[in-house]
Every structure is written in structure tokens, then in C-alpha cells.
Amino acid sequence: MHHPSHTQSLDLVAAAVLISTYEMIDDSIQNWKRRIEGIFWIQQFQDIDGECKGLRSALWWAWLQQDTWAALLERRRTLNIWKSERGIASLTAPELARYAWYLLGQCVNYISEEERQEGTVRRSDRGNELLQMLKEWREALPSEYNPLPLTSEEDIFPAIWINPASYAAALQIQSLSLVLVVLQYPSLGFTVNDRRPKHILTAAMSTICGIARSAHADDMAANLVSMNCLYKAAICLHDEHERLALLELLDISQQRLRWPEKSLRKELELVYSQNTFRTMMKWGHSA
Incomplete structure (x- = not known):
């Protein structure tokens, strides 16, 4: 994140989603929650949503699934603000x-x-x-x-x-x-x-x-x-x-x-x- 060349990188989002998955499996609730929130802001910065194409789309939907399960567990709203048109x-x-x-x-x-x-x-x-x-x-x-x-x-x-x-x-x-x-x-x-x-x-x-x-x-x-x-x-x-x-x-x-x-x-x-x-x-x- 300290390198401008990486701020728009899909590798950054992909790595964060993979790490988030391991945190879910490891039952690290607080780490998992922070990671999901971090991915949300990175995707906002990179303008990634549910109607993107290719890897961008796959990453967004993978993130949404995790956010949805976490929100259900925590009795909160999902972080997602995107609406399908x-x-x-x-x-x-x-x-x-x-x-x-x-x-x-x-x-x-x-x-x-x-x-x-x-x-x-x-x-x-x-x-x-x-x-x-x-x-x-x-x-x-x-x-x-x-x-x-x-x-x-x-x-x-x-x-x-x-x-x-x-x-x-x-x-x-x-x-x-x-x-x-x-x-x-x-x-x-x-x-x-x-x-x-x-x-x-x-x-x-x-x-x-x-x-x-x-x-x-x-x-x-x-x-x-x-x-x-x-x-x-x-x-x-x-x-x-x-x-x-x-x-x-x-x-x-x-x-x-x-x-x-x-x-x-x-x-x-x-x-x-x-x-x-x-x-x-x-x-x-x-x-």
C-alpha cells in the first residue's frame, strides 16, 4: 500500500481476499472483520463492484459472500453499498x-x-x-x-x-x-x-x-x-x-x-x- 504502483493492483485485492478466507477458517473473528472492511475500502478506491468483468468481478463476489456470512454472524448490515441496475x-x-x-x-x-x-x-x-x-x-x-x-x-x-x-x-x-x-x-x-x-x-x-x-x-x-x-x-x-x-x-x-x-x-x-x-x-x- 506504500507503493503507488500497487494501489490499483488486482493482486492486492486477491491477496486480501485469500488472507480473509484463512482468517475465517482460523476463526479469527476480529481479524476477519477488519480484513473484510479493508477489502471494502480498497474496492471502493479501485471502483470495483458487482458488474465489473473478469477477475475484478470474481473478487467482488467472493468478498460479498464473506461479508454476508460475517454480517449474519454479527447481526449487522452488510458493508455493500452497490445496487444492481x-x-x-x-x-x-x-x-x-x-x-x-x-x-x-x-x-x-x-x-x-x-x-x-x-x-x-x-x-x-x-x-x-x-x-x-x-x-x-x-x-x-x-x-x-x-x-x-x-x-x-x-x-x-x-x-x-x-x-x-x-x-x-x-x-x-x-x-x-x-x-x-x-x-x-x-x-x-x-x-x-x-x-x-x-x-x-x-x-x-x-x-x-x-x-x-x-x-x-x-x-x-x-x-x-x-x-x-x-x-x-x-x-x-x-x-x-x-x-x-x-x-x-x-x-x-x-x-x-x-x-x-x-x-x-x-x-x-x-x-x-x-x-x-x-x-x-x-x-x-x-x-
Whole structure:
């Protein structure tokens, strides 16, 4: 950074993103947070955003994924200030896959401590807007996102096979986004007899768990997304058999990754054993 020739270098951004990844794996939360913030400012200086081309674009989206997971962990807004000017219907199949991460970031903002302080009516309007965006994304998916034929013997969360794995991960991300918004949606937004929340959550969990069940054992990226989605969406399950199925899938994903060191299954088992709505929601805000 002391050399002017390096201030516009993509090597600088690439190195920072790689170091940030290692800090995430090493569970160095404070270092990871500072690194993510540093990358944000470097990208601002270099005018890098989500619609750049080539390596610039790849670095920005890699950074966004880390920032989104970190923000969800810390209950804060994402650092991203970029907004896509393209309509969802104009995106190609690969672009739709990465756009799912942008939508997740918007939903993480929605459940952040900052936005939860807003008035109920405003939160209801924003919740409706996000749900509509997520619906538009799903409706815009081309045939490449359709599940491929697969024989599944499981009665609970049958396996869903979608190829390539990046498209499958995008569907899991979109499903997690739905779970986050619905669980934090103001109560006045749904009537007592409204079945939409339950229907949305049921479909979302079937997608997250079904895709996790078909993830290849050697695909670390697929298992990482599955593990995070399973862990973050687990609070909406109340059926004992569904909880057990999710815990088994979570355990498999974590064993394949061998990360993090703490058992996520044990954490969820503790939450489930307390079995109160207040505890579940509190855990959902802090997990």
C-alpha cells in the first residue's frame, strides 16, 4: 500500500481476499472483520463492484459472500453499498446464481439490529419488497435449475440433485433468504389464518435439506453452503423427525469439511432441547 504502483493492483485485492478466507477458517473473528472492511475500502478506491468483468468481478463476489456470512454472524448490515441496475429477468443462468448472494445480503440487512429498530409498517413494506424480489428470482430461473431425475429413499427431505453445484447452492441461498425474512416479518403482515408463512418455510427447508442430501462428499464449496444454510435455517423446524433429519445432514456436512472445530449439531440439540419459541428466536438472532 506504500507503493503507488500497487494501489490499483488486482493482486492486492486477491491477496486480501485469500488472507480473509484463512482468517475465517482460523476463526479469527476480529481479524476477519477488519480484513473484510479493508477489502471494502480498497474496492471502493479501485471502483470495483458487482458488474465489473473478469477477475475484478470474481473478487467482488467472493468478498460479498464473506461479508454476508460475517454480517449474519454479527447481526449487522452488510458493508455493500452497490445496487444492481439490471432487472432480474435480464440475467443469465450463471448471473442468477451469483445474484442469489446479493439477495441474501439484502435479507441479512433486513434482520440486522439496525433495521430491526425501524417502525413496524416500514418493516412490513420492506419485507414485502424482499419477498417479491425473491419470488421474481425464482420465476426467472431457466431450465438448467430444474432438478435432475434421482431416486431417493428418504421420506423426510428427499434428495434433490441439481447440476452444476453452483446452481444448487443458489437455490439453497434463496431458500435461506426466505426463511430469514419470514421469521422476522412483523406479525401484522400475516393474518391468523394466513398459510403463506408455513408454506414458504416448508418449501424452503425441503430445498435446503434436499440439496444438502445430494451434495458430493468431495465438493467442499457445496458442503460449506449446505452446512451454513442448514445451521441458519434450523430454527424454523418444530417436527421432531424433521429436526433429526436436519441434524444428521448438518453433521455429515461438518464432518466432510472438518470445520469448524465446535460441533454445530450439539449447539442445535441444546437449542431444540429447550424447545421454546422465545429461545429459538433469540438463538436465531445471535447464531
